[in-house]
Amino acid sequence: MVTTSQAKRTPASRSTVALKYSMAVSGLIMVGYLLMHMYGNLKVFAGQQAFDEYAHHLRTFGEPMLPYEGLLWIVRFVLLAAILVHIYCVVVLTVRNRKAAGYAGGKRYHSKKNRTGIQRSYASFTLRWGGVVIVTFIVYHLLHLTAQVTTPGGASDSPYQRVVNGFELPAVTIGYTVAILAVGFHLWHGIWSALTTLGANHSGNRIDSRLTGIAVVVTLVIVIGFLLPPWAILLGLEG
Numbered sequence: 001m002v003t004t005s006q007a008k009r010t011p012a013s014r015s016t017v018a019l020k021y022s023m024a025v026s027g028l029i030m031v032g033y034l035l036m037h038m039y040g041n042l043k044v045f046a047g048q049q050a051f052d053e054y055a056h057h058l059r060t061f062g063e064p065m066l067p068y069e070g071l072l073w074i075v076r077f078v079l080l081a082a083i084l085v086h087i088y089c090v091v092v093l094t095v096r097n098r099k100a101a102g103y104a105g106g107k108r109y110h111s112k113k114n115r116t117g118i119q120r121s122y123a124s125f126t127l128r129w130g131g132v133v134i135v136t137f138i139v140y141h142l143l144h145l146t147a148q149v150t151t152p153g154g155a156s157d158s159p160y161q162r163v164v165n166g167f168e169l170p171a172v173t174i175g176y177t178v179a180i181l182a183v184g185f186h187l188w189h190g191i192w193s194a195l196t197t198l199g200a201n202h203s204g205n206r207i208d209s210r211l212t213g214i215a216v217v218v219t220l221v222i223v224i225g226f227l228l229p230p231w232a233i234l235l236g237l238e239g
């Protein structure tokens with residue numbers, strides 16, 4: 001016989017543990033993409049021909065087994081799925097968390113500790129608002145360098161030239177810098193969190209955790225690697 005409490009149970013696929021796992025795995029897929037994308041961008045330093053050949057190669061990779069742009073579309077599909085899963089999980093988990101923590105009238109613990117009465121941690125604040133900045137940036141970035149709906153500094157048939165035209169403008173380089181720093185803060189806590197969810201953390205606290213070191217190194221590699229091309233171009237150092 002099915003009792004009322006059994007009938008109301010959350011299915012395993014929507015359990016908090018499953019959602020946390022999905023967030024961790026989708027997040028790590030995006031970290032993998034960021035590492036490859038950052039490495040590819042560094043080809044700017046090899047010159048126009050090398051960068052344009054690389055952009056072309058991304059489209060012809062795997063031919064004739066794959067159609068033109070086949071690999072690119074597979075990557076796009078996986079990335080889009082990862083982003084949607086990540087956002088879906090964060091929304092469900094946040095709502096669940098608020099209910100569990102006893103929010104009443106938008107306030108948690110009914111505390112007068114700060115203006116809103118909500119006790120938020122540094123990590124949860126940067127992760128949530130950083131996430132919003134990153135999504136906004138990705139929309140702009142796709143309109144800029146993929147769809148070329150906006151072409152700051154001038155349009156060009158050459159991917160290299162499009163990148164250079166954009167980053168020669170201080171406003172574009174500064175805007176990208178803000179977004180990349182938001183990515184950095186997100187990764188710093190997010191990588192640690194994802195690896196902990198997946199059971200890799202054997203430490204009693206965050207400071208002693210070996211994962212803190214891994215998260216910091218991966219974050220620094222990604223942030224510095226992404227910042228190098230725009231700033232080198234703005235300062236005329238890309239050669």
Ligand code: HEM
Binds near residue numbers: 227
């Ligand atoms: C200074 C930093 C960056 C530069 C110079 C840059 C450059 C580019 C270029 C040239 C493309 C077009 C690729 C092509 O169609 O051949 C592209 C696409 C893309 N970038 Fe970036 N990018 C930067 C940072 C980022 C960051 C931080 C993210 C994610 C948070 C990101 C995510 C993407 C995505 C999702 C695409 C679409 C790939 C596709 O065409 O399907 N990029 N980027």
